[in-house]
Amino acid sequence: MDWLFLVLACSLIAAGANVLDKRLMSGVVHPFVCVASFAVVGLPVGLVGGLLLPAIPPTTALLGCLGGVAFVFAAWVYYTLLAQAAVSWVSLLLRLTAVHTLIGGTVFLGDQLTARQLLAFAVLVASSVLLTLRRAATGESRVPRAAWRMVGVTLLLAADNLLRAYVSRTAGFWQGQVWEDWGTIAGVVGIGAWLLWRRQPVWRTADRPTWGVLVGEQTLRFLTGLAPAWAVAAGVPVGLISALNGLNPLWVWLLALVLLHERTDRRDGLRKGLCICATLVGVGLLL
Numbered sequence: 001m002d003w004l005f006l007v008l009a010c011s012l013i014a015a016g017a018n019v020l021d022k023r024l025m026s027g028v029v030h031p032f033v034c035v036a037s038f039a040v041v042g043l044p045v046g047l048v049g050g051l052l053l054p055a056i057p058p059t060t061a062l063l064g065c066l067g068g069v070a071f072v073f074a075a076w077v078y079y080t081l082l083a084q085a086a087v088s089w090v091s092l093l094l095r096l097t098a099v100h101t102l103i104g105g106t107v108f109l110g111d112q113l114t115a116r117q118l119l120a121f122a123v124l125v126a127s128s129v130l131l132t133l134r135r136a137a138t139g140e141s142r143v144p145r146a147a148w149r150m151v152g153v154t155l156l157l158a159a160d161n162l163l164r165a166y167v168s169r170t171a172g173f174w175q176g177q178v179w180e181d182w183g184t185i186a187g188v189v190g191i192g193a194w195l196l197w198r199r200q201p202v203w204r205t206a207d208r209p210t211w212g213v214l215v216g217e218q219t220l221r222f223l224t225g226l227a228p229a230w231a232v233a234a235g236v237p238v239g240l241i242s243a244l245n246g247l248n249p250l251w252v253w254l255l256a257l258v259l260l261h262e263r264t265d266r267r268d269g270l271r272k273g274l275c276i277c278a279t280l281v282g283v284g285l286l287l
Helices: 002-024 031-052 058-084 090-094 096-108 115-132 145-171 173-197 208-224 226-233 238-245 248-259 266-286
Strands: none
Touching: 002 226, 002 238, 031 058, 031 173, 031 208, 058 145, 058 173, 090 145, 096 115, 096 145, 096 238, 115 238, 115 266, 145 173, 145 226, 145 238, 173 226, 208 226, 226 238
16 A cells, blocks of 8 residues: 555645745736646656657557647646636536546546445545535626536546556556656647747746746646556556545645644634545545
């Protein structure tokens, strides 16, 4: 069960980076700048991997690249929706990624979960949904129209999870990482060319400190993503890893409570306390 502790530790570290972003990020940054930071970090990995790793079948490499492209477009839509500040259910719908990944892993990768693992999956997903659930504001539709675009985001993220898992299991752990990075770079170049054609002022929205924060965050994301990717490459069901990664909002809330002294009312505190208990139960089922 070494993979479980590694995944949980990496999730906690990534949540810490998100809490720091609340302090460091300021102003309005164009969504493309956020997406481009993924390519900035992925380019050195892709170049070094391309030089040092052995060649793999073109079809396998193409599938890895398609996973990276899917991730970029998912991130693009995600950041665009956040920039519009019109989606209160983004975090909630993002939890669907774990469900889509579980179904896809069973159908396309042949992953099989035991009854105990299925129960753990259900508990972990339910706890993350409960954590991100919000009451609709007065006059607001139950599910905002823009939130439905998040369903497409979750499908793209699930596709990335499945394609990377396939390449990692058939060609090797680092091959999955490298070819996903090349797909990420290709996707960023494609979106950037489209924005350039439309003459949108992208780069003016981010100064040097902001770029530093973004690149630092994506570097940390890359490092903390290695443990889950290694676990998937070793045969751990990809849907289970996706469910564990969905606990990030819980860690963010706990760290914000401790480090940023964020306040919460009694009802909200009780709900989040139940989430913590459910999370402990889900993790306990995997031990």
